[in-house]
Amino acid sequence: MVCGRAGEWFTAPEGVRTEALPARPGKSEVDPLLAPELVVAGSDADLAAIVLRLLRKEKLATTTVGYVPAEADSAVAALWGIPTDRRRAVELALSGTDRPVPLIRDDAGGxxxxxxxxxxxxxxxxxxxxxxxxxxxxxxxxxxxxxxxxxxxxxxxxxxxxxxxxxxxxxxxxxxxxxxxxxxxxxxxxxxxxxxxxxxxxxxxxxxxxx
Missing domain, CATH: 2.60.200.30 (Probable inorganic polyphosphate/atp-NAD kinase; domain 2)
Structure with missing residues (x-):
C-alpha cells in the first residue's frame, strides 16, 4: 500500500504488487486490500490509518505489517529500529521478521x-x-x-x-x-x-x- 506522496518515489521490487492510496486512507480504500501480509509506504499517520482498519476488521492477530517510512523523523521508525533509508526499509519490510509490539488506542476510537x-x-x-x-x-x-x-x-x-x-x-x-x-x-x-x-x-x- 503506497500512501499519499510516497507514490512519487516508491518503486516496488519486481513481482511485488502495489496499490496507490490517498494519504491517511479510509475504509473504502483499505478494506478491499487487506491481506495476511501487508507493506505500507507512507507517513506514521498513513500507517495508523491502515492499522485502524485492521483493528476494526479484527485482523490484527492474522496480519503482519511491514513499514517503509516516508519521513526521516518517523517516530515509529525510531521506536522500533526501522531504517528510514528507503531502499533498506523496503528490503526489511519484505524479508524481516514480525514481532508483537504494543498497540495504543484512544477513547475516541483512534x-x-x-x-x-x-x-x-x-x-x-x-x-x-x-x-x-x-x-x-x-x-x-x-x-x-x-x-x-x-x-x-x-x-x-x-x-x-x-x-x-x-x-x-x-x-x-x-x-x-x-x-x-x-x-x-x-x-x-x-x-x-x-x-x-x-x-x-x-x-x-x-x-x-x-x-
Missing part, C-alpha cells in the same frame, strides 16, 4: 503507533493509578513502550529549566482544561476536556530486523 502529544496541558493526569500531573505542564508525550508493558508517558514541566518525568503503564488519562491531542502528527478535530491513551488487548505484528 490508534497511536509512534507519538502522541498534548501541548500545555492543565489539569490532572494519571498513568494507571499514579498521579502524573496535577496542575500545568509544557507538554505530555506518550509513546508505545519498547519494553512491552504498554505505554510510556513523559511529562515536561518548566519553560526555562525543563524537568521531565517518565511514567510507564497500561493507560494514561488526562482531564482538565480543553487541550488538543495530536496522534502520529494528526491533531484531533477539537480540544478535549478528557483524553485517554491505553494499550489494546491485541498487539500489532510489525516487521522488524531480527535481534
Amino acid at each position: 490508534v497511536l503507533l509512534g507519538k502522541g502529544v498534548v501541548r500545555n496541558p492543565r489539569g490532572v493526569a494519571y498513568c494507571d493509578d499514579t498521579v502524573a500531573l496535577r496542575g500545568e505542564a509544557g507538554s505530555i508525550v506518550v509513546r508505545p513502550d519498547t519494553g512491552g508493558s504498554g505505554l510510556v508517558a513523559t511529562v515536561t514541566r518548566g519553560r526555562v529549566l525543563r524537568r521531565k518525568q517518565m511514567f510507564t503503564g497500561r493507560a494514561f488519562q488526562l482531564g482538565g482544561a480543553p487541550a488538543q491531542p495530536v496522534s502520529d502528527g494528526v491533531p484531533y478535530p477539537r480540544p478535549m476536556e478528557r483524553w485517554t491513551w491505553y494499550r489494546h488487548t491485541h498487539d500489532l505484528r510489525l516487521v522488524m530486523a531480527a535481534r
Whole structure:
C-alpha cells in the first residue's frame, strides 16, 4: 500500500504488487486490500490509518505489517529500529521478521503507533493509578513502550529549566482544561476536556530486523 506522496518515489521490487492510496486512507480504500501480509509506504499517520482498519476488521492477530517510512523523523521508525533509508526499509519490510509490539488506542476510537502529544496541558493526569500531573505542564508525550508493558508517558514541566518525568503503564488519562491531542502528527478535530491513551488487548505484528 503506497500512501499519499510516497507514490512519487516508491518503486516496488519486481513481482511485488502495489496499490496507490490517498494519504491517511479510509475504509473504502483499505478494506478491499487487506491481506495476511501487508507493506505500507507512507507517513506514521498513513500507517495508523491502515492499522485502524485492521483493528476494526479484527485482523490484527492474522496480519503482519511491514513499514517503509516516508519521513526521516518517523517516530515509529525510531521506536522500533526501522531504517528510514528507503531502499533498506523496503528490503526489511519484505524479508524481516514480525514481532508483537504494543498497540495504543484512544477513547475516541483512534490508534497511536509512534507519538502522541498534548501541548500545555492543565489539569490532572494519571498513568494507571499514579498521579502524573496535577496542575500545568509544557507538554505530555506518550509513546508505545519498547519494553512491552504498554505505554510510556513523559511529562515536561518548566519553560526555562525543563524537568521531565517518565511514567510507564497500561493507560494514561488526562482531564482538565480543553487541550488538543495530536496522534502520529494528526491533531484531533477539537480540544478535549478528557483524553485517554491505553494499550489494546491485541498487539500489532510489525516487521522488524531480527535481534
